[in-house]
Amino acid sequence: MVRCEANYRLLIKLMPDIQVEDDLVFGLAPLQQTFGYIDIAVTERCKYTTTVTITQTNAVQPALLVEEDNGETADVEKCSKESNPASWLQAPTMSVRLYHDARMAEVLSYQKQGRFKPSYEYPNQKMFQRDxxxxLNHFLGEWLNYCLKVGQVLGNPMGDITSSSTT
Structure with a gap:
């Protein structure tokens, strides 16, 4: 309960105009180096709830070069999956419902897996953890905090995400 309330506050801090705004895209730029992008898109809007999809896109800079076995360098985008450092990493995607009357946000799905039970017997067929x-709700909170900490407005390397969403 407390985690869902905190997640609601974090999402509203990231997207204060969520009742009218349909999409928010910003870069993740720790140490002024873009590591990816976050897209928060409203997928459903009702009287008391809003459903959003949060997607992280991992950035692979085209100019990044890797050294091949023969000593030559190659562009990362031309490398195979085995040698591309970001190709094996699946970018997180999460669907979240915000309950405006209760001021709570709950994870509905993660990586195309949905309808999570409050608890599971262990072991189970899908090998979900008991909790x-x-x-997932805890991870959402950590992810949103990270976005608030290192999120950068696209095209403005000095502006953090919280200062831009209120303008």
């Missing part, structure tokens, strides 16, 4: 739903 899978609680862990």
């Amino acid at each position: 899978e739903k609680a862990q």
Whole structure:
């Protein structure tokens, strides 16, 4: 309960005009180096709830070169999956419902897996943890805090995400 309330506050801090705004895209730029992008898109808007999809796109800079076995360098985009450092990493995607009357946000789906039970017997067929739903809501909170900490407005390397969303 407390985690869902905190996640609601974090999402509203990132997207204060969520009742009218349909999409927010910003870069993740720790140490002024873009590592990826976050897209928060409203997928459903009702009287008391809003559903958003949060997607992180991992950035691979085309200018990044890697050294091949023969000593030559190659562009990362031309490398195979085995040698591309970001190709094996699946970018997180999460669907979240915000309950405006209760001021709570709850994870509905993660990586195309949905309908999480409050608890699971262990072991189970999908090998979910006993508290899978609680862990996903905890991860959402960490992810949103990270976005608030290192999020950068696209095209403005000095402006953090919280100062831009209120203008």
